Amino acid sequence: MFFAPSAVKLDLFFGDCMTGFLNLFGKTPLTRRRAFWGLALVTPNVLGLLFFFGIPVFIAFRTSLQDWNGIRPPVEIGLGNFDRLLHDPSFWNSVGVTLKLMLVVIPVGMLLSLIVALMLNRKLRGRSFFRVVYFLPVVTSTVAATMAWTWMFQPRYGLIANLLEPVGLQDLNWITRPDLVLFPIAAVVIWQRLGFDMILFLAGLQAIPRQLYDAARIDGANGIRLFRFVTLPLLSPTTFLVLILQVISAIQIFDQVYIMTARTTRGGMNDSATTLSLFLYETAFTDSDLGYSAAVALAMFAITLLLTLMQITFQRRWVYYESGSA
Amino acid sequence: MEVVPWDQYWTLLRTDATSGNLPDIFNVSQDRFFFYAENGAILNLQPYWDEFGVDTSLWGSGMIDPYRWGEARDLYAAPVNWDTIVMFYNKDMFDAAGLDYPTAEWTWDDFAAAAAALTDPANDVYGAAVYSEYQSGYTNFIASTGIPPVVGAGRTECTLDEPGSVEALEFLAGLYNDGYMPSVSLIGGASASDSFNFWLAGRVAMVTNGSWNLPTAIEQATFNWDVVQLPRNPETGRTRSIVHSVGYVASSNSDAADLAANLILYLVSDEGSAFFANAGGVAPANPAQQQAWVDSFGETSVNIQAFVDALEDSQGVTVFDEIWDTANTELVINIFDLNVPVVDAVAQACGFIDAQLAAQ
Numbered sequence: 001m002f003f004a005p006s007a008v009k010l011d012l013f014f015g016d017c018m019t020g021f022l023n024l025f026g027k028t029p030l031t032r033r034r035a036f037w038g039l040a041l042v043t044p045n046v047l048g049l050l051f052f053f054g055i056p057v058f059i060a061f062r063t064s065l066q067d068w069n070g071i072r073p074p075v076e077i078g079l080g081n082f083d084r085l086l087h088d089p090s091f092w093n094s095v096g097v098t099l100k101l102m103l104v105v106i107p108v109g110m111l112l113s114l115i116v117a118l119m120l121n122r123k124l125r126g127r128s129f130f131r132v133v134y135f136l137p138v139v140t141s142t143v144a145a146t147m148a149w150t151w152m153f154q155p156r157y158g159l160i161a162n163l164l165e166p167v168g169l170q171d172l173n174w175i176t177r178p179d180l181v182l183f184p185i186a187a188v189v190i191w192q193r194l195g196f197d198m199i200l201f202l203a204g205l206q207a208i209p210r211q212l213y214d215a216a217r218i219d220g221a222n223g224i225r226l227f228r229f230v231t232l233p234l235l236s237p238t239t240f241l242v243l244i245l246q247v248i249s250a251i252q253i254f255d256q257v258y259i260m261t262a263r264t265t266r267g268g269m270n271d272s273a274t275t276l277s278l279f280l281y282e283t284a285f286t287d288s289d290l291g292y293s294a295a296v297a298l299a300m301f302a303i304t305l306l307l308t309l310m311q312i313t314f315q316r317r318w319v320y321y322e323s324g325s326a
Numbered sequence: 327m328e329v330v331p332w333d334q335y336w337t338l339l340r341t342d343a344t345s346g347n348l349p350d351i352f353n354v355s356q357d358r359f360f361f362y363a364e365n366g367a368i369l370n371l372q373p374y375w376d377e378f379g380v381d382t383s384l385w386g387s388g389m390i391d392p393y394r395w396g397e398a399r400d401l402y403a404a405p406v407n408w409d410t411i412v413m414f415y416n417k418d419m420f421d422a423a424g425l426d427y428p429t430a431e432w433t434w435d436d437f438a439a440a441a442a443a444l445t446d447p448a449n450d451v452y453g454a455a456v457y458s459e460y461q462s463g464y465t466n467f468i469a470s471t472g473i474p475p476v477v478g479a480g481r482t483e484c485t486l487d488e489p490g491s492v493e494a495l496e497f498l499a500g501l502y503n504d505g506y507m508p509s510v511s512l513i514g515g516a517s518a519s520d521s522f523n524f525w526l527a528g529r530v531a532m533v534t535n536g537s538w539n540l541p542t543a544i545e546q547a548t549f550n551w552d553v554v555q556l557p558r559n560p561e562t563g564r565t566r567s568i569v570h571s572v573g574y575v576a577s578s579n580s581d582a583a584d585l586a587a588n589l590i591l592y593l594v595s596d597e598g599s600a601f602f603a604n605a606g607g608v609a610p611a612n613p614a615q616q617q618a619w620v621d622s623f624g625e626t627s628v629n630i631q632a633f634v635d636a637l638e639d640s641q642g643v644t645v646f647d648e649i650w651d652t653a654n655t656e657l658v659i660n661i662f663d664l665n666v667p668v669v670d671a672v673a674q675a676c677g678f679i680d681a682q683l684a685a686q
Contacts, residue, residue, distance in 0.1 A: 070340065070343055070344035070366055071343050071344070071362075071365035071366070071367050073365070105437065144386055151514075154511065154512075154514060155509075155511045155512060156450075156512060157512075173509070173510075173511040173663055174511075175511065176510060176511055176659050176663045176664060177664065222338065261515060263514060263515030263516065263520055264510060264511075264516050264655065264659055264663075265516065265655040265656050265659055268660055269656060269660075269664070270656070285337055285340055285341075288340060288361070290344065
């Protein structure tokens with residue numbers, strides 16, 4: 001989930017490296033010496049990136065053009081894996097499952113985190129305590145948290161079943177029913193992500209200058225109108241960041257599904273909870289179909305890129321940057 | 327040295343194989359042997375058996391046939407241990423209900439009557455939980471009708487829709503529908519360990535499970551209990567258990583193939599296997615060590631001999647891999663959680679399994 005901010009930094013980082021490289025041939029000895037030491041100091045990082053990101057990404061591209069079960073020598077099949085992907089109902093099922101999850105997780109998650117951020121931005125007794133409480137799920141182990149949620153969703157004995165008992169719904173088989181399984185998964189994803197988005201919203205809220213509220217009040221605005229005409233527009237750069245991060249992390253939902261359905265049937269009955277990431281994992285480690293799996297990974301990359309580009313294109317319509325900060 | 331849980335071991339082995347780093351010697355179970363053998367990753371041990379004049383027939387065919395490969399049906403693995411399935415029962419619950427303890431002569435009807443009598447809905451206590459996924463569960467009941475469960479011996483067709491399979495599943499579904507068995511969701515999972523833990527928690531009187539859980543039961547059960555062979559099919563009169571074995575194999579890429587093969591031969595010899603037998607745990611494949619394994623549990627009233635007796639009329643694992651495993655859990659959940667009628671559930675499972683078999 002920290003991918004996007006670091007991607008921005010990465011961009012700056014490589015820019016600096018290029019400048020440093022050009023300065024190696026700079027005019028003065030001082031420029032050249034500075035450039036040399038600067039580059040010498042970033043070299044370990046660059047090598048690390050190359051080794052842990054560059055090479056694996058290259059291998060993924062390479063493998064996607066092969067039929068390879070991991071043991072026998074790979075066979076070159078050109079774009080065969082991609083052709084198969086387009087006609088594979090299991091792949092499209094996983095795209096559908098991922099989209100359905102996104103449609104629930106992103107709006108509900110963003111709305112809840114904004115509400116919590118607004119509440120915790122007020123002068124409130126024990127405010128720091130509540131901020132910590134809301135952030136705790138973010139730093140909780142996903143495996144442990146998901147197991148706890150799985151128990152909560154157990155029929156008859158679970159917490160949710162107890163809450164639903166008055167309306168007679170205590171025997172719902174949340175995890176095994178294809179029509180219900182995405183709800184517990186969405187719940188744990190939203191719960192775990194809430195604190196992180198809340199912190200981003202809080203930072204955004206605190207960056208809004210007080211005098212804008214004062215000026216709006218003098219103009220006769222209050223309550224809802226302050227929120228609608230001051231808070232929301234000025235918060236929009238943060239909202240945009242949260243949205244991009246939400247989309248990227250929602251495409252990658254894996255652990256929660258893996259853990260929650262591990263004890264019944266992985267990926268849910270009839271693959272009703274098999275997300276793109278889980279589908280990728282299963283093609284690689286259950287079916288030993290590594291070439292195909294690499295093609296799935298590249299398809300995921302393409303979908304993420306497409307969605308991010310769409311958001312950047314449409315941001316002009318609703319994201320408001322104060323002059324000078326855009 | 328690192329201890330890896332059962333499920334993770336197989337993922338780890340696949341990643342090792344992918345990176346060309348298979349260990350010189352590793353364990354494969356009978357159901358996973360096929361994948362590695364088919365891809366030429368396993369060394370043929372037959373020349374070594376021949377060179378040292380080992381009588382491989384001592385293990386019995388159920389133990390070694392799944393490890394044969396190629397035209398010559400050479401033996402590629404050395405069986406290291408086995409596990410069979412029996413019924414664990416809570417004696418306290420039988421006492422409280424005033425019932426006689428189960429015997430090895432019990433039929434399905436005796437079992438069903440006891441399950442009904444032991445069920446106590448007011449206290450959320452169930453009579454039995456015997457349907458769990460593959461080895462520990464419903465397949466034993468199918469086997470006792472005389473049909474190889476899930477997939478036929480020739481690996482050409484799904485057998486779940488054959489009359490014996492349907493009869494066994496209908497019998498179990500009947501117990502579930504009558505409320506004598508809990509649903510998968512109530513147990514919390516479809517696996518054999520989930521049912522076993524439900525039994526350990528005192529929530530169900532009878533559960534089918536394997537010898538690998540014997541040490542856990544001895545250590546953790548807080549009630550009086552014992553084990554007995556599975557109930558007999560009323561028509562065939564047979565009590566049958568699925569037997570499953572893990573074996574040692576050597577990597578075909580090993581730099582030291584002779585050394586690896588020799589070590590395997592030592593590990594499964596009387597001397598080598600005695601070491602594991604005396605430590606308890608899983609039963610050794612070497613028949614000479616079986617008594618040592620029974621004795622390793624010390625003074626106990628538990629009828630450990632039942633596991634050995636269950637070997638007698640046992641059914642080997644019909645070869646399957648992870649894909650069929652999923653079909654197994656889905657079948658179990660369909661019938662014992664989502665209340666799908668048996669005929670529909672087996673039709674769905676067979677559709678999937680037959681497609682997989684055809685693709686191979």
